[in-house]
Amino acid sequence: MITKTVKQISEMIKIENDLSEFQNIEVRGLSIDSRKIEQGNLFVPFKGENSDGHRFVEEAIQKGAAAAFWQKDVPNPPLHLPILIVEDTLLALQELARAYRNMLNVRIVGITGSNGKTTTKDMTANLLAIEYKVQKTEGNFNNEIGLPLTILALEEDTEIAVLEMGMSSRGEIDFLTRLARPEAAIITNIGESHLLDLGSREGITEAKLEIINGLQENGLVTYYGDEPLLSEKLLDYKGNIMIKTFGRRGINNIYPVDIEQNDNGSVFSTNVSNSEFKLPVLGTHNVLNALAAMTVANQFGVPYEKMNEGFAKLKLTNMRTELLQGRKGEKIINDAYNASPTSMHAAIELLSHLPGYKNKILVLGDMLELGPEEKNFHLKMGESIDPNKINYVLTFGKLGEWIAEGARKKLPADHVFSFTEKQLLIEKIEKLVDEETIVLVKASRGMKLEEIIAALQ
Structure with a gap:
C-alpha cells in the first residue's frame, strides 16, 4: 500500500x-x-x-x-x-492514485464487460500468480472511488495488478483506463445491463470499448469474438495494439474443443494446447471467462501447461455459481449476486445441462435496469426454458411474474409458480426438494435472493 x-x-x-x-x-x-x-x-x-x-x-x-x-x-x-x-476530496483521491500508479513498476490488466468481470478477474489473477506477485480488485471496488483505492493498496513490489472496471454511463471506463494505463484488457461480453442508462446494446458496446483509450502502446485487448457488435468495431481497428478473440466458435483465436460438466465444475480442452483443463467452477459461460484469462496469462508468459495450477486454487467471489447444500440434502447453486438477460440465459443453460439430478428447479427474480423493454425480456426468458431439462420454475418479484408467464407456455401450469413474498416462496421450495434435487437461484442484486438460500440451509 x-x-x-x-x-x-x-x-x-x-x-x-x-x-x-x-x-x-x-x-x-x-x-x-x-x-x-x-x-x-x-x-x-x-x-x-x-x-x-x-x-x-x-x-x-x-x-x-x-x-x-x-x-x-x-x-x-x-x-x-x-x-x-x-x-475536492474525490479528485484528490484520484490524483493521488494516478501519481502513485505512475511511480510503480507494475503491469496492469484491465477487465470490463456486461457479465463475468469479477469471475474473469479472479481467474486471471490466479493464472498470473503462477509466475508473478499479483494483486487484484477486492470485491466490487471497480468504480471512480474503488479503482483508485485499489491502486493505492498496491504493494510497491507487486508485479501485476488485475483491475476490474465497471460503469453505468459513458465516459466512466474512459476515466478508469486512463488512470490505470493497462498493458492488457479483457472485454468479457456485451449484455443488457445498463440499457436504462445507455439505451441500446450498441451504446453499451461503445462504453465498454472505452477501455482501449488507456491501453498502452502494443498492448493486448482480448474480447468475446462471438459478439458481432465488438467484432464490427475491432476487426478493422487501426490503433497500435494487439487484438485476440475468445469464444465458442472456431473463428476465434482460442475456443473450447470439448467441455464436460459435473458437480465439481468443468473439464475442457482447447485448440491452443494439448492439455486438458480442470476448472472448479460451474457453467460453460465460465469456461469462456477462463479462455479470456488464459489468453492474457499466456501473453504474460504463463505456459498453458501450467495453468491447471492456477485453476486448482481458484475461489470465486461469493454468490457466483457457488454450489451449496440445503437442509434436505438438495444442492443449491447460488448465483444471486446479479442478473441480466445474458447471465440468466447462461445460468439456465448451466442447470439444463448439469447431469445427475432427477429434479431441477429454477428460482428466478427480477432483472433490473433494463429500460422500457423490461417486461419483454422477462417474458422471453420464461419462454426459453426447456421443459425437458427443467422440472419447476419459481419466480420472485413483479417482473418475475413475466418470467412465469413465459414459462407457462412451455411447462405444465402446476410446475410454474410466482411469488412476491419470500416466505411463501421458501415454503414452496421446501415442499419440492429432496436429495435428488438441484436448485439454481438468480436475480438482480436488489432482489436479495441470498436470503432465500440462507433459509434453505
Whole structure:
C-alpha cells in the first residue's frame, strides 16, 4: 500500500494549506470509512447530499488515522490536526492514485464487460500468480472511488495488478483506463445491463470499448469474438495494439474443443494446447471467462501447461455459481449476486445441462435496469426454458411474474409458480426438494435472493 510522509503526499497532489508542522508524519494506506480506520491510514471524507464524512475526521484521527483530507469548501477545518486541505476530496483521491500508479513498476490488466468481470478477474489473477506477485480488485471496488483505492493498496513490489472496471454511463471506463494505463484488457461480453442508462446494446458496446483509450502502446485487448457488435468495431481497428478473440466458435483465436460438466465444475480442452483443463467452477459461460484469462496469462508468459495450477486454487467471489447444500440434502447453486438477460440465459443453460439430478428447479427474480423493454425480456426468458431439462420454475418479484408467464407456455401450469413474498416462496421450495434435487437461484442484486438460500440451509 502507499506509504508516504505528509510532505511527500503534498508533492504528489496540490494541497491548499501549510503542512510544515506535520510534514514528517507517515501515512500507510487509505480509508474512506471512519469505522474501518487502521493505524496510520489517510482518511478521505466525502461531502454528499445527505451526509458529510468531514464530521468524522477528528474521530478517525483519534482512532489511529495519521492524517485526513479536508475539502476546501467545508467550513471549520481542525487545523490543529494533520489536515490536508484539497479542492475536492474525490479528485484528490484520484490524483493521488494516478501519481502513485505512475511511480510503480507494475503491469496492469484491465477487465470490463456486461457479465463475468469479477469471475474473469479472479481467474486471471490466479493464472498470473503462477509466475508473478499479483494483486487484484477486492470485491466490487471497480468504480471512480474503488479503482483508485485499489491502486493505492498496491504493494510497491507487486508485479501485476488485475483491475476490474465497471460503469453505468459513458465516459466512466474512459476515466478508469486512463488512470490505470493497462498493458492488457479483457472485454468479457456485451449484455443488457445498463440499457436504462445507455439505451441500446450498441451504446453499451461503445462504453465498454472505452477501455482501449488507456491501453498502452502494443498492448493486448482480448474480447468475446462471438459478439458481432465488438467484432464490427475491432476487426478493422487501426490503433497500435494487439487484438485476440475468445469464444465458442472456431473463428476465434482460442475456443473450447470439448467441455464436460459435473458437480465439481468443468473439464475442457482447447485448440491452443494439448492439455486438458480442470476448472472448479460451474457453467460453460465460465469456461469462456477462463479462455479470456488464459489468453492474457499466456501473453504474460504463463505456459498453458501450467495453468491447471492456477485453476486448482481458484475461489470465486461469493454468490457466483457457488454450489451449496440445503437442509434436505438438495444442492443449491447460488448465483444471486446479479442478473441480466445474458447471465440468466447462461445460468439456465448451466442447470439444463448439469447431469445427475432427477429434479431441477429454477428460482428466478427480477432483472433490473433494463429500460422500457423490461417486461419483454422477462417474458422471453420464461419462454426459453426447456421443459425437458427443467422440472419447476419459481419466480420472485413483479417482473418475475413475466418470467412465469413465459414459462407457462412451455411447462405444465402446476410446475410454474410466482411469488412476491419470500416466505411463501421458501415454503414452496421446501415442499419440492429432496436429495435428488438441484436448485439454481438468480436475480438482480436488489432482489436479495441470498436470503432465500440462507433459509434453505
